[in-house]
Structures are given as C-alpha cells and as structure tokens.
Amino acid sequence: MIFISAGHHNADPGAVANGLQENNLTKDVRNLIVQNLDPQNTIQDKDFETNTQYQRRIKPGSGSVVFDIHFNAGSGTASGTECYVNSADAKNKGSLSYKMADEISKTAAKILGIPNRGIKADNQSQHSRIGILNLGSGISVLWEVAFITSTNDIQQFNQKKAVLTKEVASILKKYDALK
Ligand SMILES: [Zn+2]
Incomplete structure (x- = not known):
C-alpha cells in the first residue's frame, strides 16, 4: 500500500513566496503522482485534514510506503531537491527508505536540472522528529521537491512537473512491490 500526502492543508499554507503557497504546490504534486498510481493500492490525505488527523487515520504497516x-524555503539563491528519512533509516544506507529517498532526489535533480541536496535525517530538520516518518511503515520518505523561494526552481518545476511526477510514481510503485 502507498500512503501519499500533500504537506500542509487548506488551513495551513506552509511556506509562502513569490505569490505561491506551499500547500497548493504540494496538492498539485500529489494529484499528479496519484494519477499514475493504482487507486486500489493508494491512500491519500484529504485537503481539510491536519497532519495529525491524517496520521491518526492511516495505519501503515511494515509492508507500506509512506510518502509526504x-x-x-530559504534565501532567494537557495536551490535544489532533498529527502528526509527517520534517523534509523538515515544511518542505514542499505535501508529501503534510504534507497528510495536517494533515487527520488537523484531523479528530481536530473529532471529539474537543480542541485541534489541529498538525504537528511529527520533530526537534522527544524523538528527533532518528523511524525510521519515514524509511523512504523516499511518505507517512509519526506520529499522537499524544490525551493518555493527560488524563481528558477519553480520555473523548472512548472515546465517539467508532468514527467517528474510520472517518474516519482514509478519509483513509489517499484519500492512498494519490494515490501
Ligand atoms: Zn512544508
């Protein structure tokens, strides 16, 4: 089973820059990816749900892929794509979370032509622990697609989002089949 969620929700815009809201961009990415997934094997967040409500509703088992x-956001010159995994997965480069994160970062960097900022542990983020990465699923990855604050990142994203989301959907399906 693939659990996919658009970070933030209707009442929480997330980062705001250049007239864009993070919650609208994440919904767009999620919806494009879901178009390429098998609906029987996919569970997604609802746009009115808070992250806590969504996390309480889903029960991802060890055979699942969780993807947020x-x-x-950063200074105007900050650019690139990156993924977060939980601290145990970050220490184990052989873990499927680490491998899937690595594949997503590399694929996104290549398609968008922006830097690959690599894989980070959730305790390296501004939060000490990211809840959705610690729900007990077999594979959990949080993807920071690009910088909303970078006009070039957003321009590349807008031009290439169809092919980008198709490739990411293939990666999710591949890893789901491994669990
Ligand atoms: Zn966010």
Whole structure:
C-alpha cells in the first residue's frame, strides 16, 4: 500500500513566496503522482485534514510506503531537491527508505536540472522528529521537491512537473512491490 500526502492543508499554507503557497504546490504534486498510481493500492490525505488527523487515520504497516510532499524555503539563491528519512533509516544506507529517498532526489535533480541536496535525517530538520516518518511503515520518505523561494526552481518545476511526477510514481510503485 502507498500512503501519499500533500504537506500542509487548506488551513495551513506552509511556506509562502513569490505569490505561491506551499500547500497548493504540494496538492498539485500529489494529484499528479496519484494519477499514475493504482487507486486500489493508494491512500491519500484529504485537503481539510491536519497532519495529525491524517496520521491518526492511516495505519501503515511494515509492508507500506509512506510518502509526504513539501517544498523548501530559504534565501532567494537557495536551490535544489532533498529527502528526509527517520534517523534509523538515515544511518542505514542499505535501508529501503534510504534507497528510495536517494533515487527520488537523484531523479528530481536530473529532471529539474537543480542541485541534489541529498538525504537528511529527520533530526537534522527544524523538528527533532518528523511524525510521519515514524509511523512504523516499511518505507517512509519526506520529499522537499524544490525551493518555493527560488524563481528558477519553480520555473523548472512548472515546465517539467508532468514527467517528474510520472517518474516519482514509478519509483513509489517499484519500492512498494519490494515490501
Ligand atoms: Zn512544508
């Protein structure tokens, strides 16, 4: 089973820059990816749900893939794509979470032509622990697609999002089949 969620929700815009809201971009990415997934094997968040409500509703077992979508924010020159995994998965480069994160970062960097900022442990983020990465699923990855604060990142994303989301959907399906 693939559990996919658009970071933030209707009442929480997330990062805001250049007239864009993170929650609208994450919904767009999630919806495009879901179009390429098998609906029988996919569970997604509802846009009115808070992260806590969604996490309480889903019960991802060890055979599941959990995938949460965000956009990064920084100075105008910050650019690139990156993934977060939980600290145990970050220490184990052989873990499927680490491998899937690595594949997503590399694929996104290549398609968008932006830097690959690599894989980070959730305790390296501004939060000490990211809840959705610690629900007990077999594979859990949080993807920061690009910087909402970078006009080039957003331009590349807008031009290439169809092919990008198709490739990411293939990666999710491949890893789900491994669990
Ligand atoms: Zn976010």
